Amino acid sequence: MHRRDFLAFGTMGVGGLILPSMFGKVIAAEELNSVIDVAVKKALADAAMNAAKSAGATYCDVRVGRYLRQFVITRERNVENIVNTESTGVGIRVIAGGAWGFAATNEMTKEAVAKAATQAVAIAKANAPTQSAPVQLAPVKGAGEVSWRTPIVKNSMTVPIKDKVDLLMGVNAAAMDAGADFIRSILFLVNEQKYFASTDGSYIDQDVHRIWAPMEVTAVDKATGKFRVREGLSAPMGLGFEYLDGAASGKTVLPNGVTVYGNSYDMKEDAIAAAKQARAKIKAPSVKPGKYDLVLDPSHTWLTIHESVGHPLELDRVLGYEANYAGTSFATMDKLQANFQYGSDKVNIVADKTQPGSLGAVAFDDEGVKTKKWDLIRNGKLVGYQAIRDQAHIEGKSESDGCCYADSWSNVQFQRMANVSLEPGKAKQSVADMIANVEDGIYIIGDGSFSIDQQRYNAQFGGQLFYEIKQGKITQQIEDVAYQIRTPEFWNACARVCDASDYRLGGSFFDGKGQPAQVSAVSHGSSTARFNGINVINTARSLG
Amino acid sequence: MSILSEAQAKAILTKVVGFSKADECTAQLTGSIRGNVRFARNDVSTAGITDNIELSVQVAYGKRVGIATINQFDDAALERVVRRAEELAKLAPENPEFMPAVEKQTYKPTPTYSAATAGITADYRAKVAIDSIAPCRAEKLIAAGYLEDQAGFVAFMNSKGNYGYQTGTSADYTCTVRTEDGRGSGWVGHNVQDVATFNAGEDIRVAMRKASASAEAKALEPGKYTVILEPAAAAGLIQFMFFYFDARSADEGRSFLSKKGGGNKLGEQVFGPQVNFFADPAYPGAAVYPWDEEGLPRGKMPIVENGKLVNMEYSRYWSQKQGKPAMAQPGNLIMTGGTKSTADLVRTTERGILVSRTWYIRMVDPQTVLLTGLTRDGTFYIENGQIKYPIKNFRFNESPVIMLNNVEELGKPVRVKGDEADAPMVVPPMKLRDFTFTSLSDAV
Numbered sequence: 001m002h003r004r005d006f007l008a009f010g011t012m013g014v015g016g017l018i019l020p021s022m023f024g025k026v027i028a029a030e031e032l033n034s035v036i037d038v039a040v041k042k043a044l045a046d047a048a049m050n051a052a053k054s055a056g057a058t059y060c061d062v063r064v065g066r067y068l069r070q071f072v073i074t075r076e077r078n079v080e081n082i083v084n085t086e087s088t089g090v091g092i093r094v095i096a097g098g099a100w101g102f103a104a105t106n107e108m109t110k111e112a113v114a115k116a117a118t119q120a121v122a123i124a125k126a127n128a129p130t131q132s133a134p135v136q137l138a139p140v141k142g143a144g145e146v147s148w149r150t151p152i153v154k155n156s157m158t159v160p161i162k163d164k165v166d167l168l169m170g171v172n173a174a175a176m177d178a179g180a181d182f183i184r185s186i187l188f189l190v191n192e193q194k195y196f197a198s199t200d201g202s203y204i205d206q207d208v209h210r211i212w213a214p215m216e217v218t219a220v221d222k223a224t225g226k227f228r229v230r231e232g233l234s235a236p237m238g239l240g241f242e243y244l245d246g247a248a249s250g251k252t253v254l255p256n257g258v259t260v261y262g263n264s265y266d267m268k269e270d271a272i273a274a275a276k277q278a279r280a281k282i283k284a285p286s287v288k289p290g291k292y293d294l295v296l297d298p299s300h301t302w303l304t305i306h307e308s309v310g311h312p313l314e315l316d317r318v319l320g321y322e323a324n325y326a327g328t329s330f331a332t333m334d335k336l337q338a339n340f341q342y343g344s345d346k347v348n349i350v351a352d353k354t355q356p357g358s359l360g361a362v363a364f365d366d367e368g369v370k371t372k373k374w375d376l377i378r379n380g381k382l383v384g385y386q387a388i389r390d391q392a393h394i395e396g397k398s399e400s401d402g403c404c405y406a407d408s409w410s411n412v413q414f415q416r417m418a419n420v421s422l423e424p425g426k427a428k429q430s431v432a433d434m435i436a437n438v439e440d441g442i443y444i445i446g447d448g449s450f451s452i453d454q455q456r457y458n459a460q461f462g463g464q465l466f467y468e469i470k471q472g473k474i475t476q477q478i479e480d481v482a483y484q485i486r487t488p489e490f491w492n493a494c495a496r497v498c499d500a501s502d503y504r505l506g507g508s509f510f511d512g513k514g515q516p517a518q519v520s521a522v523s524h525g526s527s528t529a530r531f532n533g534i535n536v537i538n539t540a541r542s543l544g
Numbered sequence: 545m546s547i548l549s550e551a552q553a554k555a556i557l558t559k560v561v562g563f564s565k566a567d568e569c570t571a572q573l574t575g576s577i578r579g580n581v582r583f584a585r586n587d588v589s590t591a592g593i594t595d596n597i598e599l600s601v602q603v604a605y606g607k608r609v610g611i612a613t614i615n616q617f618d619d620a621a622l623e624r625v626v627r628r629a630e631e632l633a634k635l636a637p638e639n640p641e642f643m644p645a646v647e648k649q650t651y652k653p654t655p656t657y658s659a660a661t662a663g664i665t666a667d668y669r670a671k672v673a674i675d676s677i678a679p680c681r682a683e684k685l686i687a688a689g690y691l692e693d694q695a696g697f698v699a700f701m702n703s704k705g706n707y708g709y710q711t712g713t714s715a716d717y718t719c720t721v722r723t724e725d726g727r728g729s730g731w732v733g734h735n736v737q738d739v740a741t742f743n744a745g746e747d748i749r750v751a752m753r754k755a756s757a758s759a760e761a762k763a764l765e766p767g768k769y770t771v772i773l774e775p776a777a778a779a780g781l782i783q784f785m786f787f788y789f790d791a792r793s794a795d796e797g798r799s800f801l802s803k804k805g806g807g808n809k810l811g812e813q814v815f816g817p818q819v820n821f822f823a824d825p826a827y828p829g830a831a832v833y834p835w836d837e838e839g840l841p842r843g844k845m846p847i848v849e850n851g852k853l854v855n856m857e858y859s860r861y862w863s864q865k866q867g868k869p870a871m872a873q874p875g876n877l878i879m880t881g882g883t884k885s886t887a888d889l890v891r892t893t894e895r896g897i898l899v900s901r902t903w904y905i906r907m908v909d910p911q912t913v914l915l916t917g918l919t920r921d922g923t924f925y926i927e928n929g930q931i932k933y934p935i936k937n938f939r940f941n942e943s944p945v946i947m948l949n950n951v952e953e954l955g956k957p958v959r960v961k962g963d964e965a966d967a968p969m970v971v972p973p974m975k976l977r978d979f980t981f982t983s984l985s986d987a988v
Contacts, residue, residue, distance in 0.1 A: 079639065227910075324719060449916065451906045516692065
């Protein structure tokens, strides 16, 4: 499930007893401030590991998790829903007889976790006879007793509800005053209190924070029956409530006058702009289909990177483990061995679980591996995948990449996408410089509709704002734009990437994978980039 | 524990509602046991059971609402959850669109429960995996699939005396079969209430046949073609219909059912004359609970008759505002059709394309409900009533509104589940003219 789908979810639970039970039980706001004592977590973990070893496990890891989420959902002048959820419990994963076993419990007693650990060993032993080869884990050095926290300034969970409601009501009023007919604005706030222990000798306590403030602003022209939506240009971030301070340092004004945001978001300013731009979209001329040079803003490019690079370079997809759900990958092992030309020499793409402010940043992943940054594509050539401990040997690597994640204590951890980002160009290059060299192009800001095939070859992307570029100049706002790509051809058409001064993050708060499905949050950074000769279609239709 | 008897559920709900001091109180119990088995690369990868029960309590003081939940059921816990909901309600801002709890209703039970599905065991799931994997191993094909089954119940009561209790089951099986060289891919899906009608060993043959038959695909030029969408392929587009018929968004001017100058298209011809949609909570094989999220009783509700829009969905709030009768939100969507199979539709097609399945469908333009997505797992060229050869997959950009105005013929409807919607649908195979493919995909 992607962010757009989750917005739809936000409209469904209004007024009825529909709770986001997928996120846990509903709690009072004041409970969002508390934590479980680390000594209690260690005692539970030791009880589980001892029970697992006694039952015959050769490896055991224990995740004691407390997952807190708060949603504030509004439309126009109404608060539709405020929900606080908590989910607490213990997930235990073991290897016994060379096979994995997993069990989880929400009972926070030594007896209950020991019982779950024993169950996990029994499941592993039951699975062992049908296993074609024993699990092979890349080695990890025990981290000892350590802790880490997302470097936030303001804990979103401690900001009073009234301040959050006042913020969104102010945003909505500003949009309506600026000419919007409708607005939906939402705060999604997440705190994962995760304790990981393993028989490798790790006791890792992490406190992870994330924030997302999406909105949809709609303008309607009743006379013509046309309507247009402009979504917010914020990014979900691994930051505290300070992200919504609207600091000047977080703003960039693009050559066409549109303001975009980096590590600080001015939601009210963006709502006012959205109201005006949604109205302008109704009157904007329709694009003439054909080949164009595309200039893509980072608020747009993140989703193209996510779908056409991040997903196909997940090793479990490459191997076929996701064939029935998320899909496989065109970027097969033989292509890695041959250093396949994935993109032009301007394309350098890195995976990074350490990047400050990103959604995926942690010190250790969910199997106790110290996180790092590594290359996926260097000078356009495919050089790596994303792999976890039991996959590293398949890629010929001696260590995990540290990108294992579970969205809950009750779900088993598995390989998830790291932050995957396009490195900025090394030569000095501003957005204005880039546009000045484009003869016949389209400048796209914000992410829109997205669809890609199950092997990540053929994709189609829309956007929020489209501007025609003629002879190096931005001439007018246009509409009905979508571009269609074949992944390797698209990345090989990358002609320029702006320098680091333009680098910004975008991201997905609810990226789905696995059966039963799990979500994860992941960021993708880039500077504005130019892609030559891309196929653009016109998406306007007539219903007669 | 997760599936309470009616007496157990009623006892808990009565206590909860009795504890409340708020202006009104609604309590709901939901419980389920979900089992699953997942396999890939011809090996079982994971299997598990999740067992969960939850009590939700919603109270209101005037237009201030508070909701709390708990999964403990002793008297102290029940009182605690009510007090917590009451505290939250007192802190909450007023909701101008607040609607009071529904009065006492009468619900006619619907056939949502199957003992066979509720009786699924770990051994049954393992057999489904083996029945899927073994024939693939034997023919050098590779299977990846998933079975999830669940049995559950819902019970609720409010302070106005309304009450409901019912149990339900469902099972969803999907399997993707690929050739060893990765040049062919097939898929089968089976979504049922009652597993008595399900046989993985038979289903897997469909996916295997398609995997083998779809290798050696030729490329056709993108463009407009007559297509036959199998029910699973059509479901990908039809699942968006669950959100189509909302009166409020149409009245607000932001739906394809909005009228120029204001109002909605209720009573107008919006699809071709062959098109009929209705909702029916008691529909055999696709039954749903006889109440909606607000507690309104569901009945059989025609939505589109001979292409004409005859009913739209009015929430309780919107119906009150517009002076219309409130109607329960549908829980399923039934599309009528004829008696022909997909194969029958192929036989009467001079030139066209057979689409087995659609994938990753997203809204491009809500103004026209333009959707984009891809074909997969078996796309074939038809000539003179016969499948001639497999073709490479296409990306389409098509609006179901336009598509349902281009119906040539509809076949026999079957129950299907969309990739991204849980509610049951009954959809026929459909032959459509001028379906718009916009590019080729190399994906298999």
